[in-house]
Amino acid sequence: MNTKGIIIDGKLISQKIKDELRLKVQQHNNKHDTQIGLAVVLVGENQASQVYVRNKVKACDQVGIKSFVHKLDETISADEVTSLIKELNNNPNINGILIQLPLPKHLNEDKILALVDPSKDVDGFHIHNAAGLFLGHHISQSTQTPILYPCTPSGIIELVKSTGESIEGKHAVVIGRSNIVGKPVAMMLLSLGCTVTICHSKTKDLPSITKQADILVVAIGRKEFISGDMVKPGSIVIDVGINRHEGKIYGDVNFDQAKQIAKHITPVPGGVGPMTIAMLLSNTLKASEK
Ligand code: NDP
Numbered sequence: 454m455n456t457k458g459i460i461i462d463g464k465l466i467s468q469k470i471k472d473e474l475r476l477k478v479q480q481h482n483n484k485h486d487t488q489i490g491l492a493v494v495l496v497g498e499n500q501a502s503q504v505y506v507r508n509k510v511k512a513c514d515q516v517g518i519k520s521f522v523h524k525l526d527e528t529i530s531a532d533e534v535t536s537l538i539k540e541l542n543n544n545p546n547i548n549g550i551l552i553q554l555p556l557p558k559h560l561n562e563d564k565i566l567a568l569v570d571p572s573k574d575v576d577g578f579h580i581h582n583a584a585g586l587f588l589g590h591h592i593s594q595s596t597q598t599p600i601l602y603p604c605t606p607s608g609i610i611e612l613v614k615s616t617g618e619s620i621e622g623k624h625a626v627v628i629g630r631s632n633i634v635g636k637p638v639a640m641m642l643l644s645l646g647c648t649v650t651i652c653h654s655k656t657k658d659l660p661s662i663t664k665q666a667d668i669l670v671v672a673i674g675r676k677e678f679i680s681g682d683m684v685k686p687g688s689i690v691i692d693v694g695i696n697r698h699e700g701k702i703y704g705d706v707n708f709d710q711a712k713q714i715a716k717h718i719t720p721v722p723g724g725v726g727p728m729t730i731a732m733l734l735s736n737t738l739k740a741s742e743k
Pocket of ligand 1: 635
């Protein structure tokens, strides 16, 4: 059966989310006579990071969140970063704190991320939030503040839901087991009632597994790695990959092939990418509601 897949338009869906957020942020700002604030910590001159930060600042402007970018020198010491984060943790005008990754090699990412107040951790990377997600909690049992889920996985779930297909009972296959995409999205799909298989570089006979996937989430980082014959007819395919090649951006899925087989499929660019930023804004609003 060769059905032509319906494109899941991440740009459109994220715009809808941002439109709704703008109203909510406005209400919040009016009610509290203050503006929701997001602090972004950017260390060094990484080109891609600078683009990501610019996009995040632009998105904040669009919904009425005030952004504060802290551009730090590549050679800054761990102590100096620590004192900045502590200051931001205590600043009542800052509702969310984002540490743009990757950090320069001399800074230990895990240690730095652990310094962020979990209730301001809008990337959802703090161990407190990771544990909350693992336990399926929405509110922290200890602090009564919302558990903040990581942005890309949350965006993926929104895209799956946008298809209108039922999710419960589906076989979801996630390729990739990173802490920022693969593992958390697998936990979220499990919470939604999917039977979840997680694959990675050591998985044997990957095609035999992907061909069983009603929902296939691909987060590997290899250009067009998933061919059409690895996709189950009628499935939902979410391509997380961002692979730059000769000035163009490609996903992890061969879109033209998979589109002939899947029922719903995300493009790259214009799929998961825009959702990640929308979810960051959503988390910042959530963090302000504590
Ligand atoms: P990581 O490099 O951290 O993880 C990649 C995963 O893919 C690993 O678990 C690895 O397995 C697995 N993998 C590698 N090769 C194979 C293979 N041949 N077969 C099966 N599995 C394999 O990447 P991230 O999770 O951070 O990101 C994945 C992709 O998503 C990247 O392209 C990244 O740019 C993109 N991305 C996009 C975002 C967006 O907003 N759209 C946000 C975040 C990421 P193992 O663990 O065994 O090494």
